[in-house]
């Protein structure tokens with residue numbers, strides 16, 4: 001995956017994360033803290049406690065969606081983003097644009113589902 005694509009998906013994932021968090025923030029202050037919070041930032045993060053309190057409100061599918069976004073961001077940071085976890089082939093960008101948290105290509109996904 002080239003640099004432009006990495007930047008593109010970093011932004012897409014960040015945006016997906018913000019949208020998800022926006023649904024659980026109850027005040028503008030909480031929202032501001034969430035938006036200032038950078039996951040994985042080194043050192044003490046003053047927003048961490050507030051952020052984890054807000055994140056604890058996420059349930060079920062939303063929690064799962066956030067976990068998937070976190071995992072995708074970790075893969076992006078590790079340089080493994082966009083490679084199918086099963087066959088190791090590059091996942092087409094069109095699929096990643098539709099599902100930025102996709103872990104596998106369509107063919108492998110189908111195998112899992114059947």
Ligand SMILES: [Zn+2]
Pocket residue numbers: 084085086087088089104105106107108109
């Ligand atoms: Zn595959």
